Amino acid sequence: MEDINLTIQKGEFAAIVGPSGCGKSTILRMIAGLETPDTGEVLAEQEIIQRPSPDRMMIFQEHALYPWLTxxxxxxxxxxxxxxxxxxxxxxxxxxxxxxxxxxxxxxxxxxxxxxxxxxxxxx
Structure with a gap:
């Protein structure tokens, strides 16, 4: 994955679409602060994303709930x-x-x- 430039304005709805393995999940993990880019930077509200924050979240495809817990x-x-x-x-x-x-x-x-x-x- 290289040369990604994505701007989403507050209140906009966006979808990241592409074939398996193209980096969709990696981009989402970087926006969530779970990964950092090798080069460049990821910004939210003009602040560099360096870690997860309550302002952003990622809902994973697979459920990770303990079935024996309420x-x-x-x-x-x-x-x-x-x-x-x-x-x-x-x-x-x-x-x-x-x-x-x-x-x-x-x-x-x-x-x-x-x-x-x-x-x-x-x-x-």
């Missing part, structure tokens, strides 16, 4: 690893689930969710 447990898993208290974890998870429209599904397991709902679980 929605609440899956979403709070990273917070649990960081030793966030159970009450703080519950508050934060409830807030995030409400933002993405999954409130009320805390006790569901991934197998009980639609594909789109599983993607939302990944996005949080």
């Amino acid at each position: 929605v609440e447990e899956n979403v709070g898993f990273g917070l649990e690893l960081k030793s966030v208290s159970k009450s703080e974890r519950k508050t934060r998870v409830e807030s995030v689930l409400k933002k993405v429209g999954l409130d009320g599904f805390q006790s569901y397991y991934p197998s009980q969710l639609s594909g789109g709902m599983r993607q939302l679980g990944l996005a949080v």
Whole structure:
């Protein structure tokens, strides 16, 4: 992949289309801050992207939810690893689930969710 120049204005909808292996996922990973370019730079709001940020996200094609954990447990898993208290974890998870429209599904397991709902679980 070389000489990529892409500008997307705030509020625009864009699609990256091309054959398998052409670098679509690599571009998205760079925009998300998960990879850095070998040359050049990736900017968001005139700032060089150097790491992931809550301002940008990437929803992966494959679901990466633990099937034996509920929605609440899956979403709070990273917070649990960081030793966030159970009450703080519950508050934060409830807030995030409400933002993405999954409130009320805390006790569901991934197998009980639609594909789109599983993607939302990944996005949080």
